[in-house]
Amino acid sequence: MTDRFAGWRPLVERLGLGAVLLYFGAAELTAPSQWAGYIPPQLHLLPQVPLLLAHGVVLFAVGGLLALGAWSRPMAWLGVALLVSVVLGLLLSGGGTSLYVRDLGLTALALAFALEREPGPGLDAWLEAAPRGRRAPLAPLRARRAR
Numbered sequence: 001m002t003d004r005f006a007g008w009r010p011l012v013e014r015l016g017l018g019a020v021l022l023y024f025g026a027a028e029l030t031a032p033s034q035w036a037g038y039i040p041p042q043l044h045l046l047p048q049v050p051l052l053l054a055h056g057v058v059l060f061a062v063g064g065l066l067a068l069g070a071w072s073r074p075m076a077w078l079g080v081a082l083l084v085s086v087v088l089g090l091l092l093s094g095g096g097t098s099l100y101v102r103d104l105g106l107t108a109l110a111l112a113f114a115l116e117r118e119p120g121p122g123l124d125a126w127l128e129a130a131p132r133g134r135r136a137p138l139a140p141l142r143a144r145r146a147r
Contacts, residue, residue, distance in 0.1 A: 012122030013113040014066050017079055020106060021063030028056030038099075040092040058082065069122010076114035083107040 028035050032052035039048055059082060065075045083106050090100045113119075 005104070008120070010113065010116040010118055011108060011122070013116065013121055014069060014072060014076075014122065017106070017110055017113055018063045018068075020068030021059050021079060022067060023063070025056045025058070025060030025063055026127070028052050029060060032056065037088075038089060038093060040089045042092065043089075055082075056104075069119060069124050069126075071118035072122060072124050076110060076116075076119075079110040080107065082116050083110050 016075050032049045036048045039051065043051065058078075062075050062078050062082065065071055066079065083103060087100065087103050087107055088095065090103060094100075
């Protein structure tokens, strides 16, 4: 019974992970000061709002590209790296809270998707299946000149 839906698993993983990263990226971009408490104490020497804005931009971009299915494999691994940094930041700033557990689960989801063989339907698959045009439209002209 599970084999029937196995082909949908990567799509669900990719869309779920992309939606979460888009949401939290947008939240950091619209209200960065609300997220300042989650920055680990070791990074408090850095300006917090620009740091959160940069993190929000990266989260939003990775989430958007995952949702579209563009560059799925590299974006999945970047998502894993971002979520590992969030989990480590939460661990350093306060220990295992419910946020820590949630982000640990999201990290596992990102890792599961990054390890998928195929990313499922999306921009990657569409571009791969698109017919290729002629590679060298000037080849007949070059052949005539060579004669």
